[in-house]
Amino acid sequence: MKIALLLDSKKFKFWMRKVLWRHLVGFVVVAFSVFPLIWMISGAFDVTGQISTQMLIPTHKGLDNFVQLFSNSSKPFLIWTRNSMVVAISASVMQVGIGALAAYTLSRHRFKGRKLTLSTILIVQMFPQLLAATSLFLIINTFGKSFMFLGLGHQLPLILVFGGSALGVNTWMLKSFFDTLPTEIDEAAKIDGADHFQIFRKIIVPLATPIFVVTFLLSFIGILNEYLITSVILGLDGNKMTVAVGLQQFIYGQYGKNWGPFTAGALLATIPVLTLFIFLQKHLVSGLVSGSTKG
Amino acid sequence: MSKILRYLLTYGLITLILVMATKFLQDRAWFLSIFFYLSASLIFSTYVISKKTPGKYLLPGVLLLCLFHIYPAFYSGAVAFTNDSNGHQLSKTQAIDAILQDSKIPVQTELPINYQVVLKDSTREVFLVFKYSDSFYWIGNSKSVVKLDQSQLKFSINGQIQSVDGQKVLASDQVERYINQIQNITIKMASEITLQPIDLETLEASQPVFTYNASVDQLTNILSGEKYQPNDNGQMVSDSGELLYPGWKANIGWRNFTSVITDKEMRTPLLAVLTWTIVNAFLIVTFGFLFGLVLALIFNYKHMRSKRFYRTIFIIPLAIPSVLSILVWSGLFTAETGVIDRIFHISTPWLTDPWWARVAVLIVELWSTFPYMFLISTGAIQAIPSEILEAAEIDGASPTKTFTQIKLPLVVRTVAPLLIASGAMALNNFGAIYLLTGGGPTFSNSNGNAGATDILISYTYKLAFNGQEGNNYGLASALSILNFVLVGAISLYGLRKMKTMEEIN
Numbered sequence: 001m002k003i004a005l006l007l008d009s010k011k012f013k014f015w016m017r018k019v020l021w022r023h024l025v026g027f028v029v030v031a032f033s034v035f036p037l038i039w040m041i042s043g044a045f046d047v048t049g050q051i052s053t054q055m056l057i058p059t060h061k062g063l064d065n066f067v068q069l070f071s072n073s074s075k076p077f078l079i080w081t082r083n084s085m086v087v088a089i090s091a092s093v094m095q096v097g098i099g100a101l102a103a104y105t106l107s108r109h110r111f112k113g114r115k116l117t118l119s120t121i122l123i124v125q126m127f128p129q130l131l132a133a134t135s136l137f138l139i140i141n142t143f144g145k146s147f148m149f150l151g152l153g154h155q156l157p158l159i160l161v162f163g164g165s166a167l168g169v170n171t172w173m174l175k176s177f178f179d180t181l182p183t184e185i186d187e188a189a190k191i192d193g194a195d196h197f198q199i200f201r202k203i204i205v206p207l208a209t210p211i212f213v214v215t216f217l218l219s220f221i222g223i224l225n226e227y228l229i230t231s232v233i234l235g236l237d238g239n240k241m242t243v244a245v246g247l248q249q250f251i252y253g254q255y256g257k258n259w260g261p262f263t264a265g266a267l268l269a270t271i272p273v274l275t276l277f278i279f280l281q282k283h284l285v286s287g288l289v290s291g292s293t294k295g
Numbered sequence: 296m297s298k299i300l301r302y303l304l305t306y307g308l309i310t311l312i313l314v315m316a317t318k319f320l321q322d323r324a325w326f327l328s329i330f331f332y333l334s335a336s337l338i339f340s341t342y343v344i345s346k347k348t349p350g351k352y353l354l355p356g357v358l359l360l361c362l363f364h365i366y367p368a369f370y371s372g373a374v375a376f377t378n379d380s381n382g383h384q385l386s387k388t389q390a391i392d393a394i395l396q397d398s399k400i401p402v403q404t405e406l407p408i409n410y411q412v413v414l415k416d417s418t419r420e421v422f423l424v425f426k427y428s429d430s431f432y433w434i435g436n437s438k439s440v441v442k443l444d445q446s447q448l449k450f451s452i453n454g455q456i457q458s459v460d461g462q463k464v465l466a467s468d469q470v471e472r473y474i475n476q477i478q479n480i481t482i483k484m485a486s487e488i489t490l491q492p493i494d495l496e497t498l499e500a501s502q503p504v505f506t507y508n509a510s511v512d513q514l515t516n517i518l519s520g521e522k523y524q525p526n527d528n529g530q531m532v533s534d535s536g537e538l539l540y541p542g543w544k545a546n547i548g549w550r551n552f553t554s555v556i557t558d559k560e561m562r563t564p565l566l567a568v569l570t571w572t573i574v575n576a577f578l579i580v581t582f583g584f585l586f587g588l589v590l591a592l593i594f595n596y597k598h599m600r601s602k603r604f605y606r607t608i609f610i611i612p613l614a615i616p617s618v619l620s621i622l623v624w625s626g627l628f629t630a631e632t633g634v635i636d637r638i639f640h641i642s643t644p645w646l647t648d649p650w651w652a653r654v655a656v657l658i659v660e661l662w663s664t665f666p667y668m669f670l671i672s673t674g675a676i677q678a679i680p681s682e683i684l685e686a687a688e689i690d691g692a693s694p695t696k697t698f699t700q701i702k703l704p705l706v707v708r709t710v711a712p713l714l715i716a717s718g719a720m721a722l723n724n725f726g727a728i729y730l731l732t733g734g735g736p737t738f739s740n741s742n743g744n745a746g747a748t749d750i751l752i753s754y755t756y757k758l759a760f761n762g763q764e765g766n767n768y769g770l771a772s773a774l775s776i777l778n779f780v781l782v783g784a785i786s787l788y789g790l791r792k793m794k795t796m797e798e799i800n
Binding site: 014018019022023025026029030032033034035036037039040043051052054098099101102104105106109111114117122124126127128129130131132133134135136137138139142143145146147160161163164165166167168171196200221224225227228232244247248251259262263266269270273274277278281285 | 315318319321322324327347348349351352353355356357359360362363364365366367368370371374379590593594596598599601605607608609610611612613614615616617618619620622623624625626627629632633634662666670719720723725726729730752755756759760768771772775778779782783786787790
């Protein structure tokens, strides 16, 4: 009786007509969104380690793939992780630091050449570094002839290459944010005798910490994800690769051969990034969208 | 305290940069040397002399941007006019030296050339003493060689040298201790003849087959008499067309550019790659946007309480490192045994058939772009002032009409610049192509370099670093320039639409 009433109610009819199909569409799109993630997870725990026999719920579950991943001495996952961290953290710190300095003066000071600098940055932003990957390779090769530690196969030049593109990556985004901070605070500080660097350090930086976190994370994820320049400069030598470049070696050429350890490694590398992203969703998404409006 | 630290830092950095500049100068890396000297003086003038503030904040970024972003772009321009590739990386002098070195043949001598070893007391340097050409004795190592006077030598009874200028000759059991130094000695005698130890007693004389005459820029083979002259591709070539290796890096003008137009073997694959680069970018922006827009319209519905849940799940593709997700996709697309074929009970040659490979690329790209498109479309829809929609309702506009005449134009106008920017980015979506299909399946007529799903950037990468016929940096750079022009044209168009220029003013 109650159910019949419920089914007959206006509210339910409305739901059936207007909302149900949206959920059906939602279900299909959700399936599409998580499709590779689900198979990454099931592959990681499927001990057979074969793409050809993989089931959504593995018939033979176990941690063998993780054991294999960590015990492969020619494909050292832990060293790759360390390499990735060293490169991504140092380069993102550089990108945010250098970008923040430039953004501060572009936002707060009026000087000759400001417009020119801003338009140059905008134009440079249109041409990502990877377009000139061949030249970067040749230039770093020249560096290496004079200074070994700046040559191919070393992390320092890669960090400098990524960090060096700071102005072309996030300066516009940071400047737009600094522009929203009221200048009255600076002026008050100036009257109190603060110099320009004190204003930057004690007023702007604390106020802009959230946006620094967002730009840092976007840079960090971007660099973790970089394949072309990283592989060109570090090369494909076992101990020098990053996670992104290294994991590819598991399945390169012969598909499915090392599918198990590959999915295990991919899952381990995905979890931290995914968690961060979901937690900081609101900030990261606004960063992504606003960052892209500026090119 | 902080002042001292600042001085230390500034001067330390300047010194470091000057040291590097000098080393680059020694190594003949002209541009880098000039750039580093210039940087040092700019740092000095900005942080020590100048009172102006903006420069202090901009300089680090600007210097690094010039070195690692702008310089490489222009460097591509320079390399594009050379034949820089495997076998063409040395300078001309180095290349000719290498040809001469590589072509050495032993010279017959009447008697074996025996040598003895002298150790200079003061420098611990190893010298070899030997008798060469008739009756003269010589002393020397890789650095120098001089003829000895009879009076400088002292012989033992059995004709062995006992000492040179009072320095004792080493006994044979002592010689072995210096074997590493001895092995590396090459003594240069007159007329290009070199002497090298072949064991602990004898030297072998050898001589290049070629002689180089710098005034007429010509190599001559002394055995056959054949003459070799430089061709316009940085290589020595004989009249009969025989090439000598290695070649050198030569300026070849526009040939990298003209060859892709005139040479049919290069033109056909390049045209296919270029077409797919543009078509792929266009399709992915169109499909991605339509998909995102439709989703935004469906899920921006006030009576639906689970909107936020869907949004969180929809952006998952943005949150998985794209390199990894694309590699997972590549596994899932494996023909027949792959997950996708097994789920749908089909047998599709996803990555081996040109058309199916393109479809696979589009599916993966759609997967990775729709979340962004969904987000910007949602934003644009929510930004439509509600008064406009209410006014339309009062005027009796049908929902379809409201959509096509009001919502759609407004949304498109808001997101158009973003779409153009996405298009410019999609032109260089290296990962989605290279990691999924490797650009393949390969065209049979492209020397194994170009494939059906290759876009310019992946084709360039393969030419430069994975070439089937050696790595060709010159040609790769020429194609990079083509890519620069393409990206630049689209971005400039987008920039004008975006009107960010107004913001600068």
